Amino acid sequence: MSKTSLPSQSADFPAWYGEVVRQAGLAENSPVRGAMVIKPYGYAIWEAIQRELDDRIKATGHENFYLPLLVPASVLARESELVEGFAPEVAVVTQAGGKELEEPLAVRPTSEALIWSTYARWIQSYRDLPLLYNQWANAVRWELRPRLFLRTSEFLWQEGHTAHETEEEALAETLTILHDVYADTIESVLAIPVLRGRKSAGERFPGAVDTYTLEAMMRDGKALQAATSHYLGQGFPRTYGVRYTGRDGSERHPYATSWGATTRLVGGVVMTHGDDRGLRLPPRVAPQQVVIVPIFGEEDRPAVLEAAAAVADELRAAGVRVRLDDRPDHRPGFKFNEWELKGVPVRVELGARDLASGVATVARRDTGEKREVPLPRVAGAIDGLLMHVQTSLFDAASDERERRTLRDPSGYDEMIEYLREARGFVMAPWCGGSECEGRVKADSTATIRCVPLNDGSPPGRCAVCGQSAVSEAVWAQAY
Amino acid sequence: MSKTSLPSQSADFPAWYGEVVRQAGLAENSPVRGAMVIKPYGYAIWEAIQRELDDRIKATGHENFYLPLLVPASVLARESELVEGFAPEVAVVTQAGGKELEEPLAVRPTSEALIWSTYARWIQSYRDLPLLYNQWANAVRWELRPRLFLRTSEFLWQEGHTAHETEEEALAETLTILHDVYADTIESVLAIPVLRGRKSAGERFPGAVDTYTLEAMMRDGKALQAATSHYLGQGFPRTYGVRYTGRDGSERHPYATSWGATTRLVGGVVMTHGDDRGLRLPPRVAPQQVVIVPIFGEEDRPAVLEAAAAVADELRAAGVRVRLDDRPDHRPGFKFNEWELKGVPVRVELGARDLASGVATVARRDTGEKREVPLPRVAGAIDGLLMHVQTSLFDAASDERERRTLRDPSGYDEMIEYLREARGFVMAPWCGGSECEGRVKADSTATIRCVPLNDGSPPGRCAVCGQSAVSEAVWAQAY
Structure with a gap:
């Protein structure tokens, strides 16, 4: 796991991406074509993204629920745009319980069909509206050209599905999600600047009247669609027979939205911030925000480890996610490279000589800057530094996008x-x-x-x- | 949604269970046989259980990761006990991407097969051990006699899979999970007393050397297996060719464990605590811990609502999950029945006359007891009351189990x-x-x-x- 094994971004960006995802321990391929194993370090980043999205989804008035994975072919088939859009990508269960099924079941590529056939039972009156529901789930879309996180046959995501009395309310919902849930998470937490816009007709979600999107620029100049929010009009409600009695007693169809963000966001973090030495993680999604590398010989080992543990405890008490790397069988240089590859935002080096002078060296992963900080001030300095790194990564990505x-x-x-x-x-x-x-x-x-x-x-x-x-x-x- | 529509537990427990799950809005059947829609109120209970389990899983040194949903038939087939145990329940994908697949893919009934074929790549040396990983996922096992939450064709769960150097370590892991993760969550959070034990040979998990279990008594006298933790020995590692170089340089197989808890725990909460009026939720998993029902005529409405909102704010500031039910088109009696059905642990009634006397009525769902509390002391009283209700439900269930x-x-x-x-x-x-x-x-x-x-x-x-x-x-x- 030496740093020289990583191709440079400028020489071969796709190779760099594949290697950094593999070597940093984010994900790897599985025996199922296009489906990935998300390794603990990569999953911890996804968990941080989930928590931030979920907080905002709930703060904007939504509740979570869960619908089945398998969708009867006849339910899916009722919405022709959905079927045509997803038919080439659907995986189909034809046997279960030791028998051929009478009706095949699609593994959900997305849940609009099942959701709207369910909402048909839940929506009878204007009093039942709005329905503001979201689910965290897996989905399967067969990929011919899979790439870890970016395009995988199975992915993890949240999919929100809402029903409203009026078009105005549904449109406002679509934009609330775009701005207050997605853009806010992606910019302030993932430090990825995004353009907010709508898709052209040809790029819309199947069945959508309008698809709103957040587009980010990766370090190879390509765009990543980071999240989408769809205004669906009354198409799905009509197809699935969702009718309610309005305030004036007349029968109406509700207006629909759906919106999703997926594990591809992890790939977006890698390709927005990573450099030739590996990942550079924004502190707010970094599984470890600080790594402490003690540097010692045989005789000063106990004193250095004790001082390092004290710094770690102080940081932990301040709510910082910190790892003390006291592995005895690796040299400091090896550890520096490994944690740089893994993108830990701040590294603290602490050796016997530092200890004698009462200082530690604090190094930023994003700029490589190092400075000596008096030991009693390390925790305080790091608190401010983490916020600064978070902002700097966003600013650097914004400048890069502007330049390009x-x-x-x-x-x-x-x-x-x-x-x-x-x-x-x-x-x-x-x-x-x-x-x-x-x-x-x-x-x-x-x-x-x-x-x-x-x-x-x-x-x-x-x-x-x-x-x-x-x-x-x-x-x-x-x- | 009046209370008389619920069958009594003594007359027909299964009918009571089905109706309370439906009427309280926990879950309902879907168009896919045996797979349920988990509604927001039921899912919120599951989210609380998830959070508590996840905290304990992490506190005992485990990390989360994620493996694919679909398992190639050949990978599953290598472990004969697993295949025989699950063959009648497996759902099989035979088509994907518009084509017949060359090799069918099983929808995971459990992930040992894929996990151990993956661990074969990850475990080379004793330095790689232990691996302490868990995933939150869905799983599919075709059910002939499905029951909401208790037996469903698809369920949500966590499945932990660990690898260890020695048998002692693996056995200790199995019991740590049983006691410190499962029993602690189920008893102290779900207020369900459990017997800790091991399964007889005939009731073991397919491929396990020993299955440890937590068994709870439901209010109809039947047992619910609440969670299981398996010591798997070296069977799976041998089958999937997992070998490592030990401390003495010799080649060895690691020792394995797996352990899981599922959405059936929500059913366990219903059947352990529910009564003829509906759910009785332990405060630590209740989506709403307190409901405030204001009682007003036209003229005193603003004053009563203002006082009720002040109580709600004070409770919220104290970290209590509170709902102010100010719906104008329902009478207080209707609201009382609805929140009793939904099992909210504490109800606060506040009317104009109470307001004049400076008191509110605080009612416990578990015992039905009511008492008047001076308004300035409501928040303080409720804090203690919630802890008391939590303990009382556990004690009542323990006494009931003892008695029966x-x-x-x-x-x-x-x-x-x-x-x-x-x-x-x-x-x-x-x-x-x-x-x-x-x-x-x-x-x-x-x-x-x-x-x-x-x-x-x-x-x-x-x-x-x-x-x-x-x-x-x-x-x-x-x-």
Whole structure:
């Protein structure tokens, strides 16, 4: 596990990603094609993300529930857009209890079908609305080109499914989730800056009227769709016969939303912050925020270990997640490399000479900066430092995205070259036509990631066809 | 949702159970045979159980991880005991990604097979041991006679899987989980008293050397197996080729354990504490610990609601989960019945007359006792009351179990009659022979639930055959 075994990001980003995920102990492949084993270190990052999302989901008035994994084919089949969208990816149970099943069961690719056939029983009156429910679950979508965390045949996620009396309420819900749950978690906890926008018609979720998205830039210039929130209109409620008696006594269909965030966010953390030495974890999701590496010879070992344990205790008492790496059979240099690879935000080095001078060396993983801190001030200094690292990682990622976003390219050729080489995002006026969207894709393989929200800039002329633009759009190669 | 719609426990316990689960909003059946929809109120109880188990699992040194849902048939097939044990219950995926699969995939009934084929890669040296891992997941076992929470085709659980250098360590792990994780959660949080014991050979987990169990008595006199912890010996490691280099340089197999607790615990809470008016939830797992029901006419409505909100705020500030039921279109009596059905431990009634006297009425769900408390002392009184209700429920269940346990029956006929009528547990000496176990089962349908741990009593003569007994055993009808 020496650092030289990691390919550099600039030489081969996909190889770097695969190796850092493997060597840092985040995840590995399993005997089932495309399904991963999430290892303890990777799962601890996911648990931190879960907790933060779950807190915000509950703070915005939602409750958790749980629906079955297996969906009868006939229930799924009622919604044709859903079936067409997911048919190539569905895994099907045809035998159970030692027999062929009369009706095959789909392993849920997403739960709208079962949810709305259930809501049909739960919604009778306007008094039953809104329903604001979420589930934490696994889902299966067969992947032809799997990548650990980013595209896996099975993934973990939360899927929210809500029902509302009015279109306004449903639209407000869609945006509350986008801003207050997803963007807030992803930016303030994962330190990943995101563009908030809506998808073009071709990139929408099957069955959605509008799909809102958060798009992040990875360090190879590609976009990662970090989370999506869908306004579903009345399509699913109609298909599944969900009707209620309104305030005026008339029969109505509710308005629907759904929204999800998945384990791919772990991949987003890796590809937003990682560098050639390994992960750089934002303190708020780091399983260990501080590692203490004692440096000792035979005779000063007890004194150094005692001082290191005292620092660890003080940090723990202050609520810091800390690991004292007192493994006797590894040298300090080996430990430094390993914890750098694992992205622990702050390292404390403490040797006999430091102890004699009453100091410890505190090193930041994100910048590599080191400084000596008097021992009684180490815990206090680290508290502030962790907040600073959290902000610095976000700022660095924002600067990087800014630097790699080409605004208003001088011409179509420049735009296509930029996109084809995946140098970053192109932000340019768009006429709104699917022909222009398709032409860019054909010429560069890049897609419209989103039409940014609250775009106040004057549209100008479409960067593709030169006709009047209706909005800005953001193009990029995408994961 | 009036209280008269609930059958009495004494008249028809299964009907009572089904109705209380449905009417209290815990769970309902789904379109998939035997798989349930866990509704928000039921899921909130499960979340509380999860948090408590997870804290203890981590406090005893374990980490969480996640393995795939789908297990290649060939991986599962390598362990013959596992295959034979679970074959009749397995659901099988035969199609995915629009094609027939070359190899069918089992939906995990339990994860030993995939875990141990994974551990084969992770364990090379004694330095890699112990592995102390757990996962929170769903599992599928096809059920012919499903019952909400108790036996469902899909259930939620945690499954721990550990690997150790020595048999002693593995046995100690099995018992740590039994006592410090499971029994502590189930007794101190769910207020369910449990017998700690080991299973007879016939009741062991497939592939286990020894299965330890916690057995609880439900209010119909039947036993519920609340959680199990298995010492697996070296069987799985051998089957899946897990070998490591020991401290002496020789090649060895590690020793294995596995242990699980499932959503059936929610059913256990219902059947241990519920009464003819509905659920009685222990405060530590109650989604709402206190409900405040304001009682008002038109003119005193604002004053009463304001006072009620102040009490709610004070309770919330003290960390109590409280709901202010200010629904305008339901009468207080309706609300009382509904919250009794849902088992909220404490109800606060507050009317205009109370307000004038500066008091509120505080009612316990478990005993029905009511008393007036001066408004400034309500929050303080409730804090103590919740702890008292928690203890009282545990004590009441312990007394009930004691009362319904027949020790040393006067003869075989008395024992069989007691068991056949499911009057409770029979605790009696046993020779250890499977013939006697089988004879009791044939005569009464009851099984040996466990051989209690730390049984200091002199064995005496087997209650079935009259030969020398080797231990006490606990017999009962079981869920």
